[in-house]
Amino acid sequence: xxxxxxxxxxxxxxxxxxxxxxxxxxxxxxxxxxxxxxxxxxxxxxxxxxxxxxxxxxxxxxxxxxxxxxxxxxxxxxxxxxxxxxxxxxxxxxxxxxxxxxxxxxxxxxxxxxxxxxxxxxxxxxxxxxxxxxxxxxxxxxxxxxxxxxxxxxxxxxxxxxxxxxxxxxxxxxxxxxxxxxxxxxxxxxxxxxxxxxxxxxxxxxxxxxxxxxxxxxxxxxxxxxxxxxxxxxxxxxxxxxxxxxxxxxxxxxxxxxxxxxxxxxxxxxxxxxxxxxxxxxxxxxxxxxxxxxxxxxxxxxxxxxxxxxxxxxx
Amino acid sequence: xxxxxxxxxxxxxxxxxxxxxxxxxxxxxxxxxxxxxxxxxxxxxxxxxxxxxxxxxxxxxxxxxxxxxxxxxxxxxxxxxxxxxxxxxxxxxxxxxxxxxxxxxxxxxxxxxxxxxxxxxxxxxxxxxxxxxxxxxxxxxxxxxxxxxxxxxxxxxxxxxxxxxxxxxxxxxxxxxxxxxxxxxxxxxxxxxxxxxxxxxxxxxxxxxxxxxxxxxxxxxxxxxxxxxxxxxxxxxxxxxxxxxxxxxxxxxxxxxxxxxxxxxxxxxxxxxxxxxxxxxxxxxxxxxxxxxxxxxxxx
Numbered sequence: 163x164x165x166x167x168x169x170x171x172x173x174x175x176x177x178x179x180x181x182x183x184x185x186x187x188x189x190x191x192x193x194x195x196x197x198x199x200x201x202x203x204x205x206x207x208x209x210x211x212x213x214x215x216x217x218x219x220x221x222x223x224x225x226x227x228x229x230x231x232x233x234x235x236x237x238x239x240x241x242x243x244x245x246x247x248x249x250x251x252x253x254x255x256x257x258x259x260x261x262x263x264x265x266x267x268x269x270x271x272x273x274x275x276x277x278x279x280x281x282x283x284x285x286x287x288x289x290x291x292x293x294x295x296x297x298x299x300x301x302x303x304x305x306x307x308x309x310x311x312x313x314x315x316x317x318x319x320x321x322x323x324x325x326x327x328x329x330x331x332x333x334x335x336x337x338x339x340x341x342x343x344x345x346x347x348x349x350x351x352x353x354x355x356x357x358x359x360x361x362x363x364x365x366x367x368x369x370x371x372x373x374x375x376x377x378x379x380x381x382x383x384x385x386x387x388x389x390x391x392x393x394x395x396x397x398x399x400x401x402x403x404x405x406x407x408x409x410x411x412x413x414x415x416x417x418x419x420x421x422x423x424x425x426x427x428x429x430x431x432x433x434x435x436x437x438x439x440x441x442x443x444x445x446x447x448x449x450x451x452x453x454x455x456x457x458x459x460x461x462x463x464x465x466x467x468x469x470x471x472x473x474x475x476x477x
Numbered sequence: 478x479x480x481x482x483x484x485x486x487x488x489x490x491x492x493x494x495x496x497x498x499x500x501x502x503x504x505x506x507x508x509x510x511x512x513x514x515x516x517x518x519x520x521x522x523x524x525x526x527x528x529x530x531x532x533x534x535x536x537x538x539x540x541x542x543x544x545x546x547x548x549x550x551x552x553x554x555x556x557x558x559x560x561x562x563x564x565x566x567x568x569x570x571x572x573x574x575x576x577x578x579x580x581x582x583x584x585x586x587x588x589x590x591x592x593x594x595x596x597x598x599x600x601x602x603x604x605x606x607x608x609x610x611x612x613x614x615x616x617x618x619x620x621x622x623x624x625x626x627x628x629x630x631x632x633x634x635x636x637x638x639x640x641x642x643x644x645x646x647x648x649x650x651x652x653x654x655x656x657x658x659x660x661x662x663x664x665x666x667x668x669x670x671x672x673x674x675x676x677x678x679x680x681x682x683x684x685x686x687x688x689x690x691x692x693x694x695x696x697x698x699x700x701x702x703x704x705x706x707x708x709x710x711x712x713x714x715x716x717x718x719x720x721x722x723x724x725x726x727x728x729x730x731x732x733x734x735x736x737x738x739x740x741x742x743x744x745x746x747x748x749x750x751x752x753x754x755x756x757x758x759x760x761x762x763x764x765x766x767x768x769x770x771x772x773x774x775x776x777x
Contacts (some may be wrong), residue, residue, distance in 0.1 A: 180614035188626050284605050298762075302754040304706055306713050307747030310733055314740045325736075415621030419710050423733075433622060434714050437629035445629050449622040 166468050174461045182233070182454045186226050188443050190271050238447035243439055248447035251432060256451065258328065259428035263417045265344065266351035267406065274356050275402065278363025285368065293360060300357030305416050309423035310352045316346060326425035347424045354416040355409065358428060362405045367398040407460030414452055491743070505767040506591035512763030522753060526572040535563035537570040538721050546739045555745055558728075559735055568745055574724040575753060578639055578708040579701040586644025587697055590650025591689075595681050595713075597651065598658025620645055624707065628716045637726040638717050641650050642704045650696050691768035698761035702754045709750050710718075715742035727751050 202214070213219055217228060232239070238248035281290045316326035323342055324330065330339050369392055370376065379389045418430025425431070429448050436444035506512060525532055535553075540560035547557040555564040597608040615623070627641045661667060662685065670684050711717030712726025720727050725746035730740035 176610060177614055177617055180610055181618055184611075184614055185618070185626060188630060191630065203628055237655070298755060298758055302702065302706075302751055302758050304713075304729075304747060304750050304754075306710060307729060307743065307750065310729065310736070310743045314736055314743070318736050318740055344742065349776055411617065411619040414619040418619070418621050420713070422714055430621075433625050434716070437625040437716060440629050442629070445626055449618060452622055453618045456619060460617075 163468065168336075170461060170464055170468075174457050177457055181457075182230060182450060185446055185449055185453075186229065187222075189446055190222065190225070229323060231471075233450065238450075239443040241444050242441045243436075243444075248443050249362060251444060252429070252447055252451050255427060255429050255432045256455075258426065259414075259421070259430065260455075261426060262344070262347055262351065262421070262426060263413055266348050266355060266417070267413060270352045270355040270359055271406070273404075274359035275363050275399070277356075278360045279367050279398070281364040281396075282359065282367035282371065283390070289349060297357035297360055300353055303353065304344075305350055305354050306419050306423045309346065309351060309420055312346050312349065313423075328427055336389065344442075345422075347420050347426055350420050350423070351413070351416055355413055358409055358412075359402070361407065363402055365396065366401045367394060370394050370398045373397075380446065390432070400467065400471050403463050403470070407463035410456050412460050414456060502669050502767045506763055509763040509766065512670065513758050515759040515763075521745065523571055524578055525569055526576045529569050529573055533563075533566035533569040535566040537562065537566045537718055537723050546735065546742075549741075556739070556741060558739075558742060560729065564742070564745060567728060568725070568749060570747070571723040571725045571728060571746065574635070574712075574718050574722075575705050575708060575750065578635075578642065579705040579757070580777070581709075582642035582646065582704040583697050583701045585640065586647040586700055587650050587757075589644065589691060590647035590696075591654050591686065591693070593647065594651035594654030594689075595658055595686060598655040599662060599677065599681050599685070605655075608651075612651055615645070616648050620707075621710075624711065625716070628711065633711070633719065635718060638711060642707050646700060646703065646707075649700070650693060652684070653692045654689045654695055657692065658685050661685050661688050679733045694768060695761055695765045698757055698764055702757035705750065705754055705757070740759045 170412075193232075217225055220228075236249055236251070240247055241251060244251075277293055281293045283288050313325045316323040323346055326343075328340070328343050329335070330343075333339060376389060376393055379393045380386075384393075417428065418433060420426070421428040421430040422434055429452055433445055433448040435441075436448065540562045541557065542561050544553060544557045544561045546559060547553055547561070549556045553563050553565070555568070558564055558567070589712040592611070593608055597605045597612075623645045624641050627645070628637065631637050631641075658681070667680060667684055670680050675684070708717055709724070709726035709729070712724045713730045715727070715730060717726055718724035720731065729743050732739070732746075735742060
């Protein structure tokens, strides 16, 4: 196990290094450098001076290492727009995104696993087809449109839920108020994640049901219920754990768009607003933070997988 | 088997009409009614997009101040928007964006994916591990943030959006092509080609890549669906196709400001995105069943 952990950790570090190089190169291939310097009021000398201050005339590898050194110490620089440290902006927004995405993922799993198992047990039945049909709609529906439609129904027409934000402005903190604001964005994200998770649970279960040990369990006369819960479901759920790691980048992307629809103050909205105003340090910081969270989560799920299933770490 | 039964068997085999692999695939595909419906829908949408100036009843950018937020009527079948522009005409012109972005971005991503996957699988060793780590790195960044960076740096125009989506979505194709190359590279016909003196490029293009075509077709179809979703999301966020040019995504973001006055407005563009993406997903699924009979339900 220790060897596997070390190997997997090294992989994660290499992955993050590549991600940082990719994002750094992208940002620095911007034609004409940072938008900051495109200001027509600046004289040639001032631009020269700023370029020198920002170290933009150094060779690219030198710039990268200097930037990486700061990032490792948790310093992403300051926002071009608000001059606030990027780290602080991210620290304000990250918990909100984690709360929304986390809640949606937990709920998706709670719904998708029973649906997938049911689908696998009643393969090719009417129920299985209905679930498959909904899965198709789930992967095809634009999340932002679903969000707008829910706002129209529940906020505009029925007037029972808020149209956006994280809490009622000026009101005292209350759990009910928080939950009311969470409900619609969470629902949108659950729909977005549900399809994939259901499909994976279904195929995991179908694979396990064809294994020899299931036949053995049936042959020795165990009741069907025991075979399914003790023998089949347990093993079918193992691959579902890793899928969460695979699904996470997409779930985070979906969350970023959903945050914008519901004016949810999270990382996604931060990045979108920064992208619109070409606030490079913020875009870079937000992307790297999200990538870090994603890589760490998939590391954790992989280690969990290896811990539960010895075939992985030995194979 | 005795001599006579072998010859009888051979006769039977020869009597059977000869069908090529593609003909069999076509038969399997044509049995799927949902897929045919999806294909017909897509053909119709491409025709509408192509013939937009002929089909659209009004100029998509010309507003009529007498008809602001008009309900659906005989003059304006789907009503008008906040500038009195005909919604149906804007939807028809918007189709041009969605339908073409998906196709062009897909072509780009397949070109990049095939190149990287092919080289990676064929060259092996250091080249392979470097290229695959870069692929992993691209997949670890949530694609949406990757796209955000590129749009922030290079700005948003039709050309940039298409390029960005293509350049950030080649990873699945690269994986598919690489595994196909690894599978076929040691097979006898490749050795034979090499023995005959064929160059690496020729072996890769003429002998190995054709085996990956069915999987690439499936990945491409599903890729178009994702590209359309991504373009509409970017346009919705204001980072894609810029108004006044109509795209389904930016029509949606416009409509969100008038939910109280005109709640029907966001219904149509979203429905069209959903139907189009759904059609591509159905098509991709049916193509997988038709082109890859070994793919069974139980497999991941």
